[in-house]
Amino acid sequence: MSRLHSLKRGQKARIRAFHGDSTTEEALREIGFAEGDEVELLERGLVNGSPLSIRLDRTILALRKSEAACIEIEAD
Amino acid sequence: MSLEAPSATSNDKNAEPQGKAFTLALVGAPNAGKTTLFNGLTGGRAKIANYPGVTVEMREGRFTTPEGRKIIVQDLPGIHGLSGRSTDARIALNAIRGEIGKTPDLLLVLIDAPNLHSHLQFAFQIRSLGLPMIVVLNMIDLAKRDGVEIDLAALEKSLGVPVVATSAPRKAGRAALVAAIDAALPDLAQVTPDKDTEHSLRDFQIQARQLSARAVTAEPGMHRLTRTLDAILLHPFFGFVTFLAILFLVFQAVYAWAEWPMGVMDGAITALSGGLRGILPDNWIESLLVDGIIAGVGSVVIFLPQILVLFFFILIMEMSGYMARAAFLMDELMLRVGLNGRAFIPLLSSFACAIPGIMAARVMESERDRLTTIMIAPLMTCSARIPVYILIIGAFIPASNVGPFGLQGLVMFALYVAGIVSAVIVAFVFRRILGRGGEQPLMMELPSYKMPQLRDLLVGLWSRAKIFLRRAGTVIFTVSIVLWFLVSYPGNDLRSSFAGMIGRVIEPIFKPLGFNLEIVIALVPGMAAREVAVGALGTVYAIDGATETSEGLYAALQAGWSLPTALAFLAWYVYAPQCISTLAVVRRETNSWARMWGMTAYLFALAWFAAFITYRVALALLG
Numbered sequence: 001m002s003r004l005h006s007l008k009r010g011q012k013a014r015i016r017a018f019h020g021d022s023t024t025e026e027a028l029r030e031i032g033f034a035e036g037d038e039v040e041l042l043e044r045g046l047v048n049g050s051p052l053s054i055r056l057d058r059t060i061l062a063l064r065k066s067e068a069a070c071i072e073i074e075a076d
Numbered sequence: 077m078s079l080e081a082p083s084a085t086s087n088d089k090n091a092e093p094q095g096k097a098f099t100l101a102l103v104g105a106p107n108a109g110k111t112t113l114f115n116g117l118t119g120g121r122a123k124i125a126n127y128p129g130v131t132v133e134m135r136e137g138r139f140t141t142p143e144g145r146k147i148i149v150q151d152l153p154g155i156h157g158l159s160g161r162s163t164d165a166r167i168a169l170n171a172i173r174g175e176i177g178k179t180p181d182l183l184l185v186l187i188d189a190p191n192l193h194s195h196l197q198f199a200f201q202i203r204s205l206g207l208p209m210i211v212v213l214n215m216i217d218l219a220k221r222d223g224v225e226i227d228l229a230a231l232e233k234s235l236g237v238p239v240v241a242t243s244a245p246r247k248a249g250r251a252a253l254v255a256a257i258d259a260a261l262p263d264l265a266q267v268t269p270d271k272d273t274e275h276s277l278r279d280f281q282i283q284a285r286q287l288s289a290r291a292v293t294a295e296p297g298m299h300r301l302t303r304t305l306d307a308i309l310l311h312p313f314f315g316f317v318t319f320l321a322i323l324f325l326v327f328q329a330v331y332a333w334a335e336w337p338m339g340v341m342d343g344a345i346t347a348l349s350g351g352l353r354g355i356l357p358d359n360w361i362e363s364l365l366v367d368g369i370i371a372g373v374g375s376v377v378i379f380l381p382q383i384l385v386l387f388f389f390i391l392i393m394e395m396s397g398y399m400a401r402a403a404f405l406m407d408e409l410m411l412r413v414g415l416n417g418r419a420f421i422p423l424l425s426s427f428a429c430a431i432p433g434i435m436a437a438r439v440m441e442s443e444r445d446r447l448t449t450i451m452i453a454p455l456m457t458c459s460a461r462i463p464v465y466i467l468i469i470g471a472f473i474p475a476s477n478v479g480p481f482g483l484q485g486l487v488m489f490a491l492y493v494a495g496i497v498s499a500v501i502v503a504f505v506f507r508r509i510l511g512r513g514g515e516q517p518l519m520m521e522l523p524s525y526k527m528p529q530l531r532d533l534l535v536g537l538w539s540r541a542k543i544f545l546r547r548a549g550t551v552i553f554t555v556s557i558v559l560w561f562l563v564s565y566p567g568n569d570l571r572s573s574f575a576g577m578i579g580r581v582i583e584p585i586f587k588p589l590g591f592n593l594e595i596v597i598a599l600v601p602g603m604a605a606r607e608v609a610v611g612a613l614g615t616v617y618a619i620d621g622a623t624e625t626s627e628g629l630y631a632a633l634q635a636g637w638s639l640p641t642a643l644a645f646l647a648w649y650v651y652a653p654q655c656i657s658t659l660a661v662v663r664r665e666t667n668s669w670a671r672m673w674g675m676t677a678y679l680f681a682l683a684w685f686a687a688f689i690t691y692r693v694a695l696a697l698l699g
Contacts, residue, residue, distance in 0.1 A: 023161070024517065026157075026159050026277060027159075027161065027517055027519055028519065029157075029277045029278070029281060030156040030157030030159060030277065031156050031519050031520070031521065032156075032194035032195065032197070032521075034197075034278075034281040034282075034285065036285075037194075042303070042306060042307075042310075043306055043307070043310040043311070043312075043315075044312065045312065045404070045405070045407065045408045046312035046313065046315075046316060046408070047408040047409065047412070048408055050407070050408050051404055051407045051408065051518055053306065053310055053404065053522055055298055056194055057191070057193040057194050057298075058190060058191050058193065058194075058222075058224070058295070058297070058298045058299070059191040059193075059194045059195070059298075059521060060298070060302065060306070060521065060522040060523075060524070061519070061520070061521055061522065062400070062403075062404045062407075062518055062519070062520050062521075062522050063518060063519055064407065064408075064411075064517070064518045064519075067517055067518065067519055
């Protein structure tokens, strides 16, 4: 079971489920993530590989590593 | 439900009461283009509306539709959904529901057209509130440029509300939007709330994705330029280097670009006071005008170019989409010192002025992080300190070069860095005191890069210039006159004046810092607004007869202060206890007198020790 933060630069995947507390899930959904969406990891921060910039459809979103770890993905 | 329909009983337009103004609220995600649309609709004439009792300030503007309806537009804080986790989001939601200010008659729900797929769910969420609304597909020009094609009719049919495509900066579509507003307003009563079923966010997402799959008829990949730029600007190494280079450029530009207009203004002010001295008889009226008002207000007003240069860069960074990238780059580092990347934007605005910075901390969801951000915001060197820095640096630091950089610019940069480093330390201490509360999520959109709109830039600069000049015309004007009186009477020299008497009482506190009586006298009115200190020095030395022009103020300072004193004064100003308006905002935003006094006390202590250490070290080194 892999999570969004484990993607490498340029790798794509599809969102399968949300984990973590309900507040985080709600925030992730509000900003646009949903089951079945395609995501692609674009860039990563210098320290600790956080934060991550993620392409969701045509939108780019920034998540911390810990936040990205709440999104379960499957290979596209 | 109070829909205040003007024609609840009849649908006849003639039944509308004459002169009633309708309230329109702009609702949308951050970066959906609300401000640009607001400026487009209202011509940029906004006033900040204050609602007493609640801590809310909203931009409000007016316009009249072609059919003659008077409209008040409210620009609400950006939201992504209805959960209202941050203070800002709660303000927006309360305003939509009419719990703050006037109940909106109609919502304009802005959706970012190029990102319809992930943003359409917002329209479904807002629609569930059952309020009259128009969906505005904003930035349709950018969508078209990228090759995204959207079937408006399909959206309208499925959402059951009017859908209008606009490109906020251009006039295109704005006429259609205004026509849609005119068409919607008489029919408000007929909007039926869609409240028959409870929907979860997940349901809205499913609905939105199904609809966007039908309505988006062509959708290429993401904006290529954004992707290319991000590969550099968010690069772990080059991104950081670019970021530092940009910050450095800003501080150099504040000096270099403003030099010419400053010189011109300075010349004009000198000519004016010289001219007045020639015309007026040598009595107290001449002294009040020349030594009091012109020396006080004039020495502050000439710093307008510097402040505009700083705001120019901040606005460009905001409008181009770079600001969010800066927050991205800083996030992990800031987390490690007990802050986070979301605090970056409030802190960066604090470089302009701590007041908007402290209010911008409302975007933060964690109360602990919001408090910490508020407490350190004043350590970011605000633009009101620029006049003080420029004056002292100009008088005491030689205009030589260190490599390719000007020494004066470097000293200025060092003062900014001193503030930032102190903020990091203070934040660390606060985290120890406040404990580890809930952590603020980063989660934000990185908007695609956009060309800044000239109109928004000019509107933004003009509103800053107005604030600055208004302060110069009111606070600084008044303080200059009062101070002129206090330093002029009774007696003929500074020591025997009222101000001298007051100054001598508090002088012992500042003696260890190497501050002389003139500085002590200038510090007190500096509480009204920091830049007043410059005006106050201008007035104090003008009365002393040491100076007749601001050119002369430099000479007077060089004659009256030692270098250690000047450096201690600069160090003092890195921390300097806040101006009264900042303290008032802190009290309001934290709803606590104790926190306000706490901030005052810790900043005063830091300022005193920093100045003390600077003075002693400089004395020891320079003899």
